[in-house]
Amino acid sequence: MINYFKYIGKYFIMLKEVFKRPQKGSIFRESIFKEIEDLGINSIGIVAFISFFVGGVVVIQTALNLDNPITPKYLIGYASRESLILEFSPTLISIILAGKVGSYITSSIGTMRVTEQIDALEVMGINSLNYLVLPKIIANVFFYPFVIIISIWLGIFGGWVAGNLTGLVSSADYIMGIRSEFEPFHLVYSMIKTSVFAFVIATIPAYQGFYVKGGAIEVGKASTRAVVWTSIVIIVLNYFLTQMLLGK
């Protein structure tokens, strides 16, 4: 148990180093754009694919569970929209990104550690944590909300396609459902969650990679640990954020 407190303490000490003023603005900006491409733009494909099909599955399952003739069909669209905005896109996609992006961050930083590239930065007088991790945090926190908006949109679109192809819900009913009783705060809640999860996806894997010791096998183990812990922290934070932001 005492070890967990040690890790948490070390994580916050790492964050203190990360959030120092970057040594050179032009290099920092360059790094942010590179990270946006590596961590954000390169994730859009998988996010789009998963969101489209899961949107379809959500509509089919909701339609099959709302088979009472009294229940209006537009509720299928409404329920699908709400589940995509509130939970599926911000949380499930974040867990998928914890796997894809988290393992990438840990293995790239971990490899730099075991091949002494981080030592090379330190010897030059560069704050390696700030140089390597801060651009990743900024890229994640500011770009992931866009990824999640794409996910929500494609999920809803996938639902519409599935509803039409299966004949479970008409286009008119579905569109009416997704437009009815829209609560803008739910979108705000979704974006807040996304930004918090994006921070976690950047920092926990960076921590695991930065402090890795050994060689290739240890980097692999650190990547696995990073994905596991990032997913756990996302699930726990999801509960507390929901309680704080939506709980009465």
Added chain:
Amino acid sequence: MIEVRNLNKEFDGVQVLKGIDATFENGKTSLVIGTSGSGKTVFLKCLLGLIQPEKGDIIYDGQIYNEMSNNEKRDLKKDIGMVFQGSALFDSSTVEENVMFPLKMFTNQPYEEKLERVNFVLDRVNLQNANKKFPAELSGGMQKRVAIARAIVMNPKYLFCDEPNSGLDPKTSTVIDNLIQEITKEYNITTIINSHDMNSVMEIGEKIILLKHGVKEWEGTNDEVFKTDNESLVDFVYSSNLFKKVREAQLRQDNSGS
């Protein structure tokens, strides 16, 4: 000049460096030798500030490292060049980007000036037409040359090399050794090399320090290596059959001469 006074370092209760004193002069190539696990790399990392020693002082041209402010330490590091054992090149950057990195980070020179300097140092290490190659596309010797070019691109006052010949064939090792020595003389750099390569000791070791189990066992020049009676150094040097034969031949020659 770098002075080391009573340097001590331990890991988990195991004393790795035990009260080391040493002086490294400008314009000289000093070698720290010893078997694997003797504390050479820890010693070098302490000098570089990558590891904090428990006790002792490291003095860079009269300034005690531990008493420097963070800004002073950062300024000092601009005067330090380091060649790592595995080269430690940034593998997602080209040769040109690797060598230009310190210039981009610490100077405001226009791109053309930086490129000119990069080409100059790459030329100095005899590496032409490799600017756009990635480290994975280079041989071990070429990677070491890129690492040396990156280390000297900022005109450092101090150059550290951690086993620069490891993994290289004898011919390439000699080329790298000579290159380091030439650069040391040319720019009057204080150069410290960690090595267990006896060829380097004989070729470029103007000052040699032997570490054994974290203790400084012996200090002298490469001329003195063959004449010493220090048991640890004799053990270390003549663990190689080649050097054993060289010593026997030399002893025979001395005996016949006297």
